[in-house]
Amino acid sequence: MRNVQATQLMFELSRPGRRANMLPECDVPTNSLGDLYPASTLRATAPELPELSEGDVVRHFTNLSTLNMSVDTHFYPLGSCTMKYNPKRNERLAGLPGIVDLHPLQPDESVQGMLQLLYELQGYFAEISGLPAVSLQPAAGAHGELTALMAAAAYLRDRRESRINVLCPDSAHGTNPASAKMVGFNTITIRSRADGSVDMDDLRSKVDEQTAVFMITNPSTLGLFEKQIRAIADLVHSAGGLIYLDGANMNAIMGIARPGDFGADMMHYNPHKTFSGPHGGGGPGAGPICVQDFLEPYLPVPRVEKRNGRFVLESDYPKSIGRVRSFQGNIGVLVRAYCYIRAYGATGIREVSENAVLNANYLLARIKPLLPVPNGDRCMHEFVASAAALKKEKGITAMDLAKRLLDFGFHAPTVYFPLTVPEALMIEPTETESKETMDAFVRAVETILGEDAAAVQAAPLSTQISRPDEVRAARKPVMRWQASQ
């Protein structure tokens, strides 16, 4: 896997005078740049760009592209992220000229097809969620959380209620409390019981007239369906609070259970997870939200509506929180979600979830004899194994194991999340992986567990970079090449 050519920078490969192509002299008169742009905006000397042949450039970028793992090249069991295969058909359809050549400022009349697609997609999202009012505008899941909480805050203000607390279980994704804080709420953590479910006693002691919203991920980040969800919703509703459903795990329940039916007032989807949009390094996400009728007046504008058989962008909602993103959101991801839903249809979408759950339970059953799964008799679409015993016995941590898996050609699972499981390894095969791939993954884990601790601790050996300082890489990324001083 180590690829020497790709380790050199284009600047290092550069040779003076080398060119990608040779064009005949231009016989069309050209204005000098000075006629077109003010002199103050022009640079005095040409930029020092690398000088390379076309072959150098193509090889450089092609080789670079092989240094990463992706769903197109490797099994990618990243829990919570739903790294399923991205159907190429969706890419083709989203790349049709009639879609990519649209300008977002075109008049509604000239983009009826796109507006119809968005309108129908709103309907599909409403149907799958059981929540009737939809906004496609938010840019990703976390942005959906923020937008829905802003709508909830506007609703509460409208009712002259000064509820200030948002409650989140201790297994919640970090974006949940972060979004609540950004909207100006206080956050309160609700304990989970040993079996991973919400501790109802703790919840009861913290729900009161100050409760604005209870945010819950169901199925949870432990891959468990919260069976008390109706009781939780009744408790929160009877105190005048609202239920937010983090829909990142909808891949487990589509066509089987609807958040609107089990008590949610609002939710977001992650189309880049559930509806197969390429994500991570592969592209942007989207964070459409669905809400109950009583929250509809507060949704972002403009809204896509149908009037007398025509589709329009309507902004006449005086109580709306306004715009949260430019234009209609990340259209490219939404088009892929539309294609995905249309391709599968109602029964196919349900099968997606059934197979995601079946695959996860197969893998759970095979991993459990190797690594303890604290909450794992059965799971939904993912499960969380623990390397705590392995660490104690052999000194091999969840991180070591995850790093060593890279050498076997498997992307690492999510590690150290949720925080409630020590040395957590969160594994989600998704419905798109075969039994053979999952078996190969189990064999790799088995092999690694039989290895010397020192070998595992030194992993990965096959990647370009072995163990970066992850905090520094995230906080102080080096985004620019600099000539060595």
Ligand SMILES: *Cc1c(COP(=O)(O)O)cnc(C)c1O
């Ligand atoms: C991915 C995820 C989010 C955030 O979604 P983004 O689209 O990454 O912003 C929130 N909650 C859970 C449980 C998630 O897995």
